[in-house]
Amino acid sequence: MPFSLFNLKALSPEIFLVVVASLMVLFDRAIRAKDFFFWTGLFGTVLAWWLARESLGLAFGGSYLADHYGFFFKTIFLLSLFLSLLISPAYARREGFHFGEYYGLLYFAVCGMMLMASGTDLLVIYLGLELMSLSVYVLVALDWRDSRGLEGGLKYFLLGSLASAFLVMGLAFIYGQTGSLNLLEIKRQLTVSASEMAVLSGIVFFMVALGFKVAMVPFHMWAPDAYEGAPTPVTAFMSVAAKAAGFAALGRIFLLAFAPAHIFWMKLLVPLAVLTMFVGNILAVVQTNIKRLLAYSSVAHAGYVLLGIAVGTREGLSAVLLYLFVYAFMNIGAFAVVTLLQRESGAGESIFDYQGLAKLYPVPAFLMLLFMFSLTGIPPTAGFIGKFYLFRSVVHAGHPWLAVLAVLASVIAAYPYLRIVMLMYMREPERQIRPVASPSLWLALGLSAVGVILIGVYPGSLLHTVMGSVF
């Protein structure tokens, strides 16, 4: 192993993000033209991605590994950051949080996620998780005049702290048994002691803590409130990026460190994943608030992705990568449409505000239709490719019945999504909501739509990438 204690190059994207974020927060007062932060944020995201691509390597004595796996997740984080930034300015200006801290906090959150994705030491992962979580708690409650945001933020914070406590507890158990926090070392030690109670409870604690972050049932209670209360661009960001970060850590810890105990944790994770799919989809059916509906649907999507982790194969993990990548396009696209129609004081949030949208504004309606069909998983959209590859990996791992359950859950999911399409296309408009669009919002919508169609029609190169991105 090369001497890697101070290989700062491997960490350059994170360092870059922290520096830019600190500057944004520091100079917020000094700079009046707040759009400056928006543009800085956009270009910084691209630059950070370039840095991440150029700086694969090992750092801090093997506790940080910028590998292809980490890089793919960083791509997902930065992609969803980029798209969320694009939908931010109009909304932020209206709600009065168009200032440096907002963009700075997003950067801090992404930095935390990157640490989670590339950390090969439980403590680094924990630090990343905390950095991400604390930033996101604040982001959720950023609009301090909105009581729903405050409630959501507080709920997320209280439950999230509990989850963090679980993580630390699990960390202590694992350390006590294996004497190491390094994932590879844990894997080596775990082979001999997989049946011991302390190890097993350590694994369970990790499952609870990370399950909380990805909104796994029964630890999903915070999600609908936080998603509904948060400013919509933040919802879009956290529903994809924060979730992906949770899965990045889940994948790395469970498939690397806990791999020897796979038989054990699979028995726990599979029922929870199935439960997550069904609970998320069934509860989505009865929602009338679009953000809540998408929140429950995102719970359900976490359930599908959990299957990819639970089967414990490399192929399953690559399906997780693909699914989350695809999910970034379709979910942020859907939230972009929500942002387009949203007004002050919750107007435009009811799904009945979408009634007759196709007649009034055919283009946003058509894009929403595209994202809804993609979320349902109907070809030729990206959502289908994501689901197909995921279910394929589940079948390949020898669990066809699990795949059957998953597709049945996805049939339930069709109802809420189609209901929105139905409202938009098959009902007459009742009250008119003018979309407030900005060029950047249109760009976000356009990028998402192109992503959804392009991946749906020609997924070849992306599939090669995800297959080469698993460790």
Next chain:
Amino acid sequence: MDLRMAEFPLLSLIIWLPVAGAVLLFLIPRRAEGLIKGLALVVALADLAVSLPLWFSFDRSFAGFQFVEKHPWIKALGVQYFLGVDGISVLFILLSALITILCILISWESITRKVKEFYIALLLTSAAMIGVFCALDLFLFYVFWEAMLIPMYLIIGIWGGPRRLYATIKFFLYTLIGSVLMLIGIIVIYFQAGTFEVPELVQMGLPQGLQLILFLAFFAAFAVKVPMWPVHTWLPDAHTEAPTAGSVILAGILIKMGAYGFLRFSLSFFPQATLALAVPMLVLSIVAIIYGALACLAQSDLKRLIAYSSVSHMGFVTLGIFSLTANGVEGAILQMINHGVVTGALFMCVGIVYDRTHSREISYYGGLASVMPIYAAFFLVFTMASIGLPGTNGFVGEFLILLGTFQAKKWAAALAATGVILGACYMLWLYQRVFCQKVNPQIARLPEMNLRETVALLPMLILVLWIGVYPKPFLSFMHVSVKALLQHVHSAGSAIPLSQLIKEGLHAVFPV
């Protein structure tokens, strides 16, 4: 199985021409309605024109696939863009192209809202349907099969009748639940055989127990589409609420996809399961025939009655398929074409009076024959074809099916024949209530069919009589392919007792 590669990508052209047309329509401003309709019609006509070589240069003595195109699509998943036709699928492509034209003609004036979107959806549906009949790669097949749902969902939901929202979501969910089970089946097959290619999969024998499970997975998709009793309940709603063009597409093509799926996939991939399950399938078919016919007698809504008659007629089709005799299967394929023509035409006829009166109630009409005599004459021919009167196409199809079934299982043929009698009852009674009796004053002033409507119905009339009098050109497409298919099924050996198959199936699923 032999493949004959195409020198010219004819099938691709037939599939993608409507898509290109839809893109063109998308670019036209929505005010130019005349241009939109005109262009849609031109595209549909061109599509039929380019598919005519299938009729003329199809080699009827060749059992394998012709006009084959094969290109890699998603290498990482082993998916190919693989198209081809044989004697089983070729007629459906021609029928789809024809019916698309008629749908555009029949919607010319009845669709007044969102005209542009309607024709885009119609052309996309047409493309996806043709794709389903051409695809020789399971993945590609599934993509077309599912993609078709999107425009069809919109066609029923946006331009349909009063209960369209209920009908369209029911249609979508029923179809989806069947399809996703098939998707898992497709994935399982892939891991068993290592390929998605249909011709290769036909050669490959799957383990007996697995065949049963996979047969059921595919059955879920196809039975919903056909629709077989007891999963037929979406059909009366969807047919009734869809706009005329939607009903015609549903009856003409869409529900044929299910029966086609049985022929193309279930029979050839799972021959042992097919042999073992043939009798249960025959029973389900007979239930559908009799149940559908009895339900017809109780209907007061014109479209609903025809929809239930579809259930009954499609029961004949599945009966013919699972009789597993040459006559039965050929009759089933012919009957699928016939049903598309006749039921499609009947829905168009209902649409013609619906445009004038906006009522589908049978009791609203009465004595229509003296008000619209030409229309009544057309309707009479289609009624007779639906009953299966000799000289019409319905007779040829039903006769072949019953003949084939009689060769296989005499009791099944005897029971199914009651469906023919019941068919005469409900159709003649319908004709009597609508066209004979005293003229209902509400409809006394209805105008006769105009030229556009007559032109739309005329091809159907010609087909009814042509197939009825001289079916040989149509049957000649099928002989070789059907013979090869049945040989393949029967060469799988004698039927294994169902109980043993179930035991092996359970073992394949839960290896203890």
